[in-house]
Amino acid sequence: EVQLVESGGGLVQPGRSLKLSCAASGFTFSDYAMAWVRQAPKKGLEWVATIIYDGSSTYYRDSVKGRFTISRDNAKSTLYLQMDSLRSEDTATYYCARHGYYGFPYWFAYWGQGTLVTVSS
Amino acid sequence: DIVMTQGALPNPVPSGESASITCQSSKSLLYSDGKTYLNWYLQRPGQSPQLLIYWMSTRASGVSDRFSGSGSGTDFTLKISRVEAEDVGVYYCQQFLEFPYTFGAGTKLELK
Numbered sequence: 001e002v003q004l005v006e007s008g009g010g011l012v013q014p015g016r017s018l019k020l021s022c023a024a025s026g027f028t029f030s031d032y033a034m035a036w037v038r039q040a041p042k043k044g045l046e047w048v049a050t051i052i053y054d055g056s057s058t059y060y061r062d063s064v065k066g067r068f069t070i071s072r073d074n075a076k077s078t079l080y081l082q083m084d085s086l087r088s089e090d091t092a093t094y095y096c097a098r099h100g101y102y103g104f105p106y107w108f109a110y111w112g113q114g115t116l117v118t119v120s121s
Numbered sequence: 122d123i124v125m126t127q128g129a130l131p132n133p134v135p136s137g138e139s140a141s142i143t144c145q146s147s148k149s150l151l152y153s154d155g156k157t158y159l160n161w162y163l164q165r166p167g168q169s170p171q172l173l174i175y176w177m178s179t180r181a182s183g184v185s186d187r188f189s190g191s192g193s194g195t196d197f198t199l200k201i202s203r204v205e206a207e208d209v210g211v212y213y214c215q216q217f218l219e220f221p222y223t224f225g226a227g228t229k230l231e232l233k
Binding site for chain 1: 158170171181220226
């Protein structure tokens with residue numbers, strides 16, 4: 001059974017940093033692209049970043065480019081999101097998601113339960 | 122960025138009836154490989170989203186055959202036959218033709 005378990009969320013002041021983790025199990029982590037998708041309170045879904053199966057390529061939405069860094073440790077089956085220079089508009093539940101289709105960043109086949117990040121003074 | 126626009130449902134939907142959710146993209150999602158790069162998700166209240174349909178019309182593993190996806194390059198429909206209580210939630214369409222991947226604003230389904 002595929003499991004994605006996020007951690008690291010919490011309350012943080014504007015301008016500060018936070019690092020999210022996602023522990024994956026139930027599949028060969030190194031075979032799949034992974035992503036972070038967020039959802040602001042009472043709002044819709046917003047893709048944040050994707051990393052290819054071997055970490056060789058990463059993609060970001062413009063609003064987080066230069067501030068967020070997605071990375072992975074295939075030996076530990078863990079995905080990360082380093083978030084720097086946080087803003088109030090980054091407040092959201094952050095979901096870890098596994099892309100579908102071996103090797104390609106296609107649909108979001110599996111989702112974690114999410115971790116809430118609140119940026120506020 | 123590709124803009125995804127979803128239509129509303131005439132809520133609430135009577136149990137056992139059919140419901141169709143529309144989605145429109147600002148750019149054709151039909152790729153040169155003949156596939157249409159459009160997905161559908163359901164987010165039940167208090168839960169994480171789950172994949173329903175990918176490549177516009179392929180049901181994800183374990184998804185009921187009451188769900189079906191159709192459309193053209195820019196206009197898409199998710200049909201839910203014989204609506205049940207477990208279908209309540211917010212439905213999202215999403216394009217994966219190009220980054221940034223974008224979602225529609227969501228369509229809420231309520232049951233009568």
